[in-house]
Structure formats: structure tokens, C-alpha cells
Amino acid sequence: MTTTQAPAPPERPAADxxxxxxxxxxxxxxxxxxxxxxxxxxxxxxxxxLVYQASTxxxxxxxxxxxxxxxxxATYWDALAEYWPQFVRSVAYAAVATVLCLALxxxxxxxxxxxxxxxxxxxxxxxxxxxxxxFLIRTLAxxxxxxxxGPVVGALNSFHVLDVTSALGITEGHRVLAxxxxxxxxxxxxxxxxxxxxxxxxxxxxxxxxxxxxGDLYARxxxxxxxxxxxxxxxxxxxxxxxxxIPAAGDYINAELLGSTDQKMIGNVIQSQFLRVLDYPTxxxxxxxxxxxxxxxxxxxxxxxxxxxxx
Amino acid sequence: xxGHETTSATAVRPPNRAVRWLRRNIVTIAGLGTLGYLxxxxxxxxxxSFNKPNGRFNYQWTRFSTDAWTDPCGVADxxxxxxxxxxxxVWATVGATVLGTMIAxxxxxxxxxxxxxVNTLIFLPMAMPEVVMAASLATLFLNMGIQFGFWTIxxxxxxxxxxxxxxxxxxxxxxxxxxxxxxxxxxYATPVQTFLRVTLPIAAPGIAAxxxxxxxxxxxxxxxxxxxxxxxxxxxxxxxxxAQRGTPVQINVIGTAMFLVAVLCVFVxxxxxxxxxxRS
Numbered sequence: 276m277t278t279t280q281a282p283a284p285p286e287r288p289a290a291d292x293x294x295x296x297x298x299x300x301x302x303x304x305x306x307x308x309x310x311x312x313x314x315x316x317x318x319x320x321x322x323x324x325l326v327y328q329a330s331t332x333x334x335x336x337x338x339x340x341x342x343x344x345x346x347x348x349a350t351y352w353d354a355l356a357e358y359w360p361q362f363v364r365s366v367a368y369a370a371v372a373t374v375l376c377l378a379l380x381x382x383x384x385x386x387x388x389x390x391x392x393x394x395x396x397x398x399x400x401x402x403x404x405x406x407x408x409x410f411l412i413r414t415l416a417x418x419x420x421x422x423x424x425g426p427v428v429g430a431l432n433s434f435h436v437l438d439v440t441s442a443l444g445i446t447e448g449h450r451v452l453a454x455x456x457x458x459x460x461x462x463x464x465x466x467x468x469x470x471x472x473x474x475x476x477x478x479x480x481x482x483x484x485x486x487x488x489x490g491d492l493y494a495r496x497x498x499x500x501x502x503x504x505x506x507x508x509x510x511x512x513x514x515x516x517x518x519x520x521i522p523a524a525g526d527y528i529n530a531e532l533l534g535s536t537d538q539k540m541i542g543n544v545i546q547s548q549f550l551r552v553l554d555y556p557t558x559x560x561x562x563x564x565x566x567x568x569x570x571x572x573x574x575x576x577x578x579x580x581x582x583x584x585x586x
Numbered sequence: 587x588x589g590h591e592t593t594s595a596t597a598v599r600p601p602n603r604a605v606r607w608l609r610r611n612i613v614t615i616a617g618l619g620t621l622g623y624l625x626x627x628x629x630x631x632x633x634x635s636f637n638k639p640n641g642r643f644n645y646q647w648t649r650f651s652t653d654a655w656t657d658p659c660g661v662a663d664x665x666x667x668x669x670x671x672x673x674x675x676v677w678a679t680v681g682a683t684v685l686g687t688m689i690a691x692x693x694x695x696x697x698x699x700x701x702x703x704v705n706t707l708i709f710l711p712m713a714m715p716e717v718v719m720a721a722s723l724a725t726l727f728l729n730m731g732i733q734f735g736f737w738t739i740x741x742x743x744x745x746x747x748x749x750x751x752x753x754x755x756x757x758x759x760x761x762x763x764x765x766x767x768x769x770x771x772x773x774y775a776t777p778v779q780t781f782l783r784v785t786l787p788i789a790a791p792g793i794a795a796x797x798x799x800x801x802x803x804x805x806x807x808x809x810x811x812x813x814x815x816x817x818x819x820x821x822x823x824x825x826x827x828x829a830q831r832g833t834p835v836q837i838n839v840i841g842t843a844m845f846l847v848a849v850l851c852v853f854v855x856x857x858x859x860x861x862x863x864x865r866s
Contacts, residue, residue, distance in 0.1 A: 306696035310704060313685035313748060317707050320745040324722035331725050379620045386617030396860075400852045401625055407802045407848030408628060411825040412841035415833065416627035419634060419645045467624060517713070525715025528808060532829055542717045542809075549721050549813065559725060562718040569715060 332559035342555065354560045358544050362564070365540040366572075368455070368530075369523035372462035376470040376519045377512065379463070384474035384511070385504075389483070402471055410465065414532050417461050421451045421533070453535035461529035469518040477511030478504070513580045521569055541565055628845050635838035642832025654835035658843075661834040664824055668840065671821035674736070675805040678743035682804075683797045685744070686751025687789075693752070694759035711749045719746060720813035727814065734816025742814045743804040750803065751796035758792025791859070 332350060336342035355362075383402070391398050405413060420427055428451050431437045440446040446454040481504060489499040527542030541561065549558035601609070608615075634644055638651035659665040693704065711719065723745070727738055766788070770780040808822040815823060825837055 306692040306698045309688040309692035309696075310700075313689040313752075314704060314707065316685060316745060317711070317748060320723060320726075320741055321711055321719065322707065324719075324726040327726045327729065328722035331729075379616075379623065382613050382616035383620040383624075384617075385613055386621075390614055390617075396853075396856050398621065400849055400856070401621060403852055404845060404848045405624060405628060407806075407851075408631075408845040409822060409825060409841055410806050411808055411822050411829070412631055412837060413627040415825070415829055415837075416630040416634075419630050420626065422645055424646075464623065464627070467620070471620075521713060521715060525717045526809075527717065528826075542715070545717050545721055546812070549724065555725060555728070558721055562715075562721045565715060566718045570713075573713065 328559045329563065331555055332563055334556045336556075347556070350556050350560045351564065354557050355564065358541065358561060361539055361541045361544050362568070364538070365524050365542070365565075366568070368459055368462060368538075368540060369520050369526075371459050372466065372523050373470075373516050373520045375459070375463040376467050377516060380467055380470035380474055380515065384471050384478055387471075387475050388478035388481075402468055406468060411528065411532075414461055414465065414528060417457070417464065417533055418452065421457055421460070423450050423452065427451070452533060453538070455534070455538055457533040458530050458538045458540075461533045462523045462526060465526075465529060466519040466523050469522070470515040473514040473518060474508060474511040477508045477514075481507050509580070513577070517573060517576070521573070524569060525565060628841075631838050631841040632845070635835060635842045637835055637838075639835065644833045644835050644838065654839045658836050658839050661836045663819065664821075664834065664836055664840075667819045667821045667824040670736075670818070671805055674739055674743060674820065675801050677740055678747055678804040679797050679800040681740070681744040682747035682751050682800045683793060686748050686796060686800075687755050687793055689748075690752045690755035690759060690792075691789075694756050708749050708752050711746055712753075716746070716807075716809040717813075720810040723810070724813040734814060735818045738814045738816070739811055739818065739820065742810050743807065746807070746810060747800035747803055750799050751793075754796035754799060755789060755792040758795075759789050762788050 330344055331342070333344050333346050333348065334342040335345045335347045335350075383398075387395055387398050387402070419425070422428065428437070428449070431451070432449050437446050437449050437451070440456060441448060445456045451457050451460075485503055485507075486499055489503050494502065524540075525542050527540055527546050530538050530540045530543050545558050545561045545565070548554045548561065634647070635654055636650055636652060637644055637647055638649050638653060639646065640648050654660075689704070689708065692698075693701065693708075720742075723742055724734075727734060732738060762785075766784055767780055770784045771777075775783065806822060808826060811820050811823060812826070819827070821840075825833075828834065828837060
């Protein structure tokens with residue numbers, strides 16, 4: 276995703292760069308001085324910790340006798356062997372939530388881009404505002420909405436929806452809380468704005484005259500969408516799916532607040548290994564596996580979707 | 587498909603008005619449905635801020651009361667954690683905005699050798715699950731023997747807000763016409779004058795957007811704070827703890843107030859921006 280910049284010839288200043296004249300050495304150092312503090316911050320508090328964590332994952336020992344690097348690669352194997360269900364679950368929940376976000380978010384983004392008219396500002400605010408209200412409070416609100424005696428569960432029960440979903444294994448018995456459905460619902464809700472905003476950005480760039488042209492060529496609305504609108508919105512689709520999938524796969528708040536022990540995701544495991552069990556090597560190995568898996572999937576996805584000029 | 591209608595001649599009866607209306611407005615209906623899904627929890631939080639629960643948990647409607655609104659700080663430690671979160675968010679915003687704006691200018695205005703490396707370093711924190719960053723930074727602090735608390739939270743927040751500021755400011759500076767600055771120089775403005783009177787005002791909306799985003803991200807962050815706070819309790823951590831111990835109604839009051847303030851801020855910001863655009 277760093278392929279966006281045209282690779283400038285390294286030694287010669289590019290022709291369109293603002294400083295065309297030969298500048299004195301003092302001035303040529305300006306960008307480096309601008310970068311220094313921020314990049315140093317990221318190197319020390321983002322990159323170095325990752326390296327540190329790599330070494331931690333190879334340590335053995337305990338909190339009492341201290342940890343030592345022993346190149347104990349078996350930690351990775353043990354962690355995978357023990358927690359692969361949580362890994363699979365994280366990827367599955369995040370994938371389903373991402374697809375749901377796309378299905379729910381697309382009409383909303385379309386509505387804002389093409390149909391909202393003078394209401395556009397208001398709808399936009401209603402999409403952004405939840406960003407500024409507490410994530411946790413809103414997630415807790417889902418406990419109220421999906422409560423066992425509540426109207427939502429009541430309605431689903433009276434239409435026998437929960438019988439079907441329970442048979443499919445998405446819910447259990449006649450309740451929604453503490454089931455996969457509740458966790459996926461929370462994930463979908465929490466990351467929906469991350470889907471809507473990039474979709475809106477790429478839809479808004481589409482020239483409405485393209486729609487008229489498609490109509491003039493006797494394309495029906497569905498065909499116009501399939502052949503014109505959707506392909507042009509692909510950069511937004513790719514950006515949106517990444518922005519929802521990555522945080523959803525690492526999230527542990529929804530699984531903790533809306534699920535039960537049967538819905539634990541990998542984030543929950545890392546959190547409890549690190550903060551409760553204090554088994555730092557396992558926690559480090561687990562987060563490394565998660566990071567590697569996500570990087571691999573993202574790279575593959577971007578290669579497949581072919582939109583390299585993304586970020 | 588001109589031949590379509592004649593081939594399915596048996597079903598050619600035109601659809602009635604309701605069906606046609608539905609067909610025409612299906613996207614709008616679906617979009618509004620999604621909007622409802624997004625707003626629903628906020629409404630629930632609002633309604634339940636007027637509840638008087640029986641037990642420790644405010645998950646079931648019992649009866650109407652304005653007690654929580656008249657006594658918003660009536661819960662031990664809650665307003666303290668709120669104040670701490672605000673303080674951290676302000677400083678994290680200042681730090682991330684200053685550092686991020688500098689990086690954004692360097693990236694947008696200069697060509698230098700480490701450019702693609704810097705771009706990768708900026709992008710990675712946004713593409714990494716929070717829990718990975720949180721655990722690795724906490725590992726570093728642990729091994730360095732650094733005491734967890736206010737400073738470790740602040741360091742972590744500046745770290746993850748930085749990339750968002752860079753992205754927001756860079757987008758704005760990149761789309762700016764370089765001829766404006768050349769014009770200023772032609773009119774004998776010094777580099778400092780050019781920067782303060784031309785460049786900075788044009789970049790300001792990007793900087794403001796980055797700062798606003800940092801504030802929201804920092805104020806609301808739970809995962810990274812949870813790993814790097816030690817025994818310090820920010821507002822999201824207070825809410826997290828209360829989900830286990832019992833949720834006071836005042837949490838809903840704060841949630842509602844935040845929502846209203848946010849709507850107001852965004853609304854004022856957008857209308858002001860539109861006015862300015864119309865004037866120029």
C-alpha cells in the first residue's frame with residue numbers, strides 16, 4: 276500500500292518538487308528536521324515494542340524467576356495448538372461482520388452521496404456523531420436492546436426466527452445475548468462507520484452524468500449499478516472492508532460484553548494471558564500470530580482486488 | 587432489453603403503485619434502516635438516562651426519574667475518571683497534532699530518500715489490530731521497568747493518534763495549489779510570512795480534522811489504555827469496570843451529553859465551513 280508514490284529518482288530532485296533551485300545543505304535538511312520528532316516517537320513507541328515483543332515471544336520463565344530468551348519456538352506451536360479455535364472464530368466473526376457492514380453500509384453511503392439532498396449534512400452528522408460518544412457505553416446499550424425479555428428477542432421468538440437460527444448454531448435456545456449472533460451484531464454495529472465513510476468518499480466522486488449516460492443507453496437501474504456505480508466504488512469497498520475487518524479481528528470488547536465464554540475471540544485470549552495470567556511469552560506469540568495472519572490476508576486481498584492506489 | 591416485456595407477456599400486468607414506489611425507493615429505505623441501526627443504541631442510552639433501576643445494573647426499564655441528570659457526579663470516581671480522560675485527550679491531541687503536522691508537511695512538500703519507508707511507518711499503526719500494539723508497548727514498558735500511569739497512557743495515545751493526523755493533514759496539503767505560495771513569494775513575502783499567512787490557513791481544515799479525530803480516538807480508547815494504564819482509571823476503563831460491578835445511570839447521562847455535544851460541534855463546524863465556502 277506504499278506503492279502510491281511515484282518512485283522519484285533518488286539523487287536528483289524531481290522536476291515538480293517545490294524547491295527546484297539547488298538549495299544549500301542547511302535547507303535540504305529541513306524535511307529531516309520536520310520528520311525527526313514524530314518518526315522518533317513511532318520508532319521508539321511503535322516499532323521498537325514490536326521487536327521487543329518478538330524477543331519476548333521467544334522467552335521462557337515465570338514472573339518470579341524472571342524471563343530469559345531461550346529461543347523457545349515451541350511457544351508458538353503450543354499457543355496455536357491451544358487457541359486455534361479462537362483464531363478461527365475471530366477470523367470468521369470479523370469476516371461475517373465485514374460482509375454485513377458492506378451490505379448495510381452501501382445503501383446508507385449511496386443515500387448520502389446521491390439521494391439525501393439537503394438532508395445530507397444531517398445524515399452525515401448522525402453517522403459521524405457516534406464516533407464521539409463512548410464506544411463502550413453504546414456497546415453496553417446492546418445488552419439492553421438484546422435483553423432476554425426485550426422487544427427484539429420477543430419479536431424474533433414470536434416469528435420463530437430464533438428456532439431457525441438456533442438450529443443453525445448462531446443462537447442458543449430462545450435468547451440472543453451470549454450467542455455468536457450478539458457478538459457479530461455488536462461488531463457490525465461498532466465498525467459500520469468505518470465502512471460507510473470510505474464508501475461515501477468514493478461514491479461522491481462519481482460523476483452523476485455517468486448515471487444519466489447509462490440511462491440514455493437503456494441500462495436499467497440495476498444494470499447501471501452493476502456495470503457503472505459499483506465498479507467505480509471499488510476503492511471505497513476495499514478500504515472499507517480493510518478498515519472493518521482488521522479492528523474487528525482483534526477486538527475483544529464485543530465478545531466480552533455481548534458474548535459468553537463460548538464466543539471468546541483471540542483478543543480476549545491475549546488480554547487475559549497478558550493482564551491476568553501474566554504469561555507474557557504466550558501473549559506475545561499470540562499477538563504475533565494474529566499480526567502475521569492479518570498482514571498476510573490483507574496483502575493477498577489487496578493483490579487480488581487489484582486496487583493498489585489505496586491509501 | 588426491449589424484447590423482455592413481450593416475452594414474459596403473461597406477467598405483463600403493470601405492478602401496482604405500492605410495489606413501484608417500493609422499487610423506486612428501496613435504496614433509501616435500506617439506507618434509513620441502517621441509519622436507524624446506527625442511532626438506536628444512542629437513543630437507548632438517552633432513554634435509560636432517565637431510568638431509576640432497581641438493582642445495580644441499568645439494563646431494564648423500571649420507572650422515569652431525573653435523579654441522574656440532577657446529580658451527574660453522584661457516583662464515586664466517575665467524574666474523576668472523566669476529567670482524567672479529558673486531560674489525556676487534550677495533551678494527546680496537542681502532541682499528535684504538532685508531530686503529525688510536521689511529518690505531513692515533510693511528506694507532502696519534500697522529496698527525500700527515506701520517503702517510502704516513512705510512509706510505511708505511518709501506515710502500519712493504522713493497519714494493526716489495537717491489541718497487538720497495546721500488548722507490545724506494554725511489554726516494552728514492563729521490561730524497561732517504567733511505572734504504568736498517566737505518562738504511559740499519554741505516550742501510547744500520541745503514538746496511535748499520530749498516523750491519523752498525518753493522513754488528514756497530508757491529504758489537505760497535497761491538494762493545495764503550490765502556485766499560491768509562489769505568488770506570495772513573488773510579492774516579496776518572506777518564507778515565514780508565506781507560511782503563516784498562506785500555507786497554514788489553507789492547511790488549517792486538515793489540521794483541525796486531524797486534531798478532532800485524535801481527540802475522539804484518545805478520549806474513547808479502551809484497548810490500548812487497558813494494557814498501559816496500570817491502576818489508573820480513565821473513563822472508558824471506568825465504564826468497563828462498571829459492566830462487571832454494576833452500571834450507574836450517570837454513565838448514560840455522560841453518554842447522552844457526549845452525543846449531544848458531538849452533534850452540536852459537528853453541526854456548527856459543518857455550517858461554518860459551508861458559510862465560509864459560500865463567501866469565498
